[in-house]
Amino acid sequence: MRIKQIGVVLAATAVFALPAAPALAASRIVPLDLAAGQQPENIALEPDGSADLTFAYTGEIGRVTPGGQVRIIARIPVPADGDVPVVHRKLFLGGIVRAPGGDLYVAISTGTPATGLYRVRPGSPPVQVAALPPSGFQNGVARDPATGDLYVADSFGSTVWRVSRGRVTAFATGELLAPVSGFGANGIKVHAGAVWVSNLDRGTLVRFPLTGGPGRVVATGLGPVDDFAFHGDSVVAAINQENRVVTIGHDGVRTILSTSDGLANPTAVAVRGDQLYVTDGAYFGGSPNLLQTPLAANTCGAE
Template sequence: MPRLPRLASAATAALALGVIAAAPAAGHEPPVTDPHIVAHFDLAAGQTPENIALEGDGSADLTLALARQVTHVALDGSTRVLATLPAERNPDTPLLHSAVVTGIARAHDGTLYVNYATGTAKTGVWRIPGDGGTPVQIAKLPPDGLPNGLALDERRNVLYAADSVRGMVWRVPRSGGTATAWATGASLRPLPAPPAVGLGANGIKVHRDAVWVSNTDRETLLRLPVRPDGGAGPAETRATGLGGIDDFAFPGRGSTVLAALNRSSQVVLVRRDGTRTVVLTGRDGLSNPTSVAVRGRNVYVPGAALLTRRDPNLLLARLRYPSGRL
């Protein structure tokens, strides 16, 4: 999630940053096709799509950061609020100054987990029943941090939360309990703000015995191996120059990544060697994309519109090639 600009009527927050020079596409056929918007949201109501988890039928669960909501988007584009995080009378979230719900992860049994940042004791990881209901806080995180991306490792029964302000990754038992610092270091930390935004570790995914993390300020994509004892191995930089990178997804089993570049309203395909191709832009309907999800050949991209101020939405597109080729 990027830093949010303030609205005249309420504090807002945004994520975001510079535009990258992307490598030209290999060949003549675009790797992502048929972009179209499947759901629109209300910016004035704080419905700013931040992160996404997919259901088994291809429908989607989204966090709406400033509305403090988790909403379900059905296959026909209709929406239903699953849960609203409890209000905080005096939020003091670092950088944002608003209470925001950020990362989301879904277990195979349907249970949802979200990060909630308030600058108070409510900051932490919360659990929501898969069919909706009352959120329950299962782990506290420091109120002076900003838990952002969230990933679930069901094999190890742990959650990983990227803290953008503290510049680190927390590990939380899936059943709840005490959060522990899993990964720290300069590669995860933000740069001084100003001139930078002050957002370090942001998006996060578990992929093939490693935790991958984006760093917004440093414009990087990192891979942190998970050691046999569950600890974090040394961070490996897998891509650089990704200005405004937010969250990302793997379209296949390999190391190719689809990354959301918030400020430039782009999605880029980042290959194993670090080269990249712009595959979606504002002309396709992107409006400050915040995350990406992939199911089969379907690509989902939420956009919060916190900088464009136009049409927060959920965009759907298609991979031209089967995921096994990526």
């Protein structure tokens, strides 16, 4: 495993310490309905503490209230002729981000021209705002708060797409984003002047400057890393098939959650204050859920 001064390049406010895996008693698990296809792939947090979840294969977006109630707020039509590459489902609903006005943007893969980035306003039909290659697997989505530009990680296309005012361009391409035998570019975030991307097959975290230029590997040896989030001087990441959530920082990689905490193929993480949210897709067994737990009681600094 290799960490390349991640604490330096993270432009964070302060260094904080994380304890070993928190006890389950301090956590809160909201069970989801596997029979109804509620396998969460990604998460966006609402100002009131609710969590918006993409359900991977149903085209549904669910909202989990602070009280633990789950309701469907939007449905993406599932094309009858859909055939997502490799997974061979009619639809895959990937990353989700929330814009300040409340609009949600989600990545959809279908293997048809319906593949793309969609805007969702609860109560209104979803609208495709950008078409993306049907041959790709559109996964994580990130938003640049300074410009409003959106970035989509294509797990099969070895590409990060930028969507700016409806115009689609390839922001980054190449081997750093490429899969080995399955999924390459996966999670994606805009942070500290750069676009950060995880590569699941290669077990890496890569940083691309927003101003352009080549990307560089910031961390290796992570295992099948899916989504991730920033907190203080560290990254918190979901290691999907290994059923772990880890932190990546000055002291290397540390496991903070595992199967004993209820993990079942963690697909995404989100951080608000000292609270960590984890979605479990249960793609390879177990039960899907939304887990919420404190990161640390002795956290210093802020996100």
